[in-house]
Amino acid sequence: MEIQVHAITLAVALTAAAVLPQAGFAQNEGGEYYVVQQARGASTVSLGGTVIPYKEVTLSAQLPGRVKHLAGIEGDTFEKGTLLVALDDSELLAKRNAALAQLANADAQLRAAGVQYNRELWSPQSKQAMGGMGLPNLFDQMFTRPMESFSGNRNQNVERRADLYASGVQITQAQNAILSAQSQIQAIDAKLRDAISLAPFDGVIMKKFVEVGDTMQPGQPLLIYADVEYLQIMVDVPARLRPGLYEQMMLEAELDVTGQVVPVRVAQIFPTADSQRHTVKVKFDLPQGVSAPGMYVKVRLPDLTAPEMNHPIIPVSAIRYNGSLPGVYVVGKQGRPELRLIRVGESLDRGLVSVLSGLSAGEQILRNPPNGIASGWSDSLDRR
Structure with missing residues (x-):
């Protein structure tokens, strides 16, 4: 009789050991147990x-014109420097050719003015042709002009300086014409650069606002890159x-x-x-x-302004919803699961969630309640 009592006691002890949770959870007929833990740390929001x-730019039109080239559509990728959008530049190219012609004319005028200046500097009398056998002009240079200078009616040195100055003015005007033509070409080249949009970096077209053939005005967006x-x-x-x-x-x-x-x-x-x-x-x-x-x-x-977080944490898989009300199955005193409503807090990592009210640390709940589990009700929403 005494041997039978000891055998029954040992069997009950083994059964109880199988039900006790180990490392926060255990197994029973209703599913896996989880021992509610207490989370501590700084509050988060x-x-x-x-x-x-990381980088995003909006390419816009810098001058009026018609879109003649569009590289792709949304989602297309391009490398840095790829031509994305181009406007019609026929009128700008015509103006550039005209400016190049003006530059060539100004350069020719500069060379001619330089030749005239050297002629006036080294041979001031060469532009006056000698008449007949040359004796009348020679007589005029030897006697008539010196007498005019002597009488004060004419000053050849002043006339020569005036001629040299006039030739220098022609050289300056030709140089200014060259600078003006070069400036026009530079302005046209800047507009030609504005007529095209290149990829500023490796990227993707996020959104395009134009199609080939659209007429654009300055400031209108072309695409987002x-x-x-x-x-x-x-x-x-x-x-x-x-x-x-x-x-x-x-x-x-x-x-x-x-x-x-x-x-x-x-x-x-x-x-x-x-x-x-x-x-x-x-x-x-x-x-x-x-x-x-x-x-x-x-x-x-x-959130450094909030009090330190001190809430129980449970697995998300343990929560079951009765309509819109969250609840968990708590293991009661007799080992039966009881559905208890809780107030869910913040989601945490590793599949955990904090509980604002309804549970206390150390209680046992079903980690993943099976479907159709029978339970009693426990209205402990205000328990913490």
């Missing part, structure tokens, strides 16, 4: 932001959270589509705040290949 390209190899998150951070951030600080962000939690880095904190919204723009660097421009992302920021 999740703020929504938009994924933006961006570098999407590296992405960032733009977040408007409340001013009260600004002291808890610094550049190169590592934080976590949750992707809206997949729910994946990825590390992000504070890349830039804008120096001024918005006077209307009292927020500061902050950019965060994203890992490559985890998102796309325009997507929504939630960044977890530390």
Whole structure:
């Protein structure tokens, strides 16, 4: 009889050992147990932001004209220096040819003026032809002109200086004509450069506003071009959270589509705040290949003004919804699962979530309740 009692006691002890949780969870007929843990640390705030390209430019028309070339459509990638958009430049090319002709004429005038200046400098009398056998002109030079200078009616030195000055003026005018023609060519070349839009860096066409044949006016946008190899998150951070951030600080962000939690880095904190919204723009660097421009992302920021976080944490898989009310299955005193309503807090990493009320640390819940589980109700929403 005593041997049978000891055998029954041993069997009960083995059964109890199998039910006790180990390392936070255990197994029973209703599923896996999880021992509610207590989370401690600085409070965090999740703020929504938009994924933006690392670099983005809007190419606009700089002069009127018709679009004659468009490199591609949205999503097409190009290397730096590739021709993206070109406007019709026929009129500019015609003006440039006319300016080149003016430059050639001015250069010819400069050479002619130089020849005339040298002639006046070294042979001032060569432009006066000698008549007859040359004796009348020779007699005039030897007797008539010296007598005119002697009588004060004529000064040959003054006349020569005037002729030299007039020849120098012709040289200066020709040089100015050359500079004017060169300036016109430079202005036309600048407009020719404005007639085309080259890729400023390796990137992708994000949006185009024109088609081939459209007539453009200065200032109209042509297309948006961006570098999407590296992405960032733009977040408007409340001013009260600004002291808890610094550049190169590592934080976590949750992707809206997949729910994946990825590390992000504070890349830039804008120096001024918005006077209307009292927020500061902050950019965060994203890992490559985890998102796309325009997507929504939630960044977890530390809140130094809030009290230290001290809430229970449970797996997300343990939550079941009765309509819109979240609840978990708590193991009661008799080992039966009881559905208890809770108030869910912030999502954490590794598939955990904080609980604002309804649970206390040390309680056992079902980690992943199976479908059709029978339970009692427990209205302990205000328990902590």
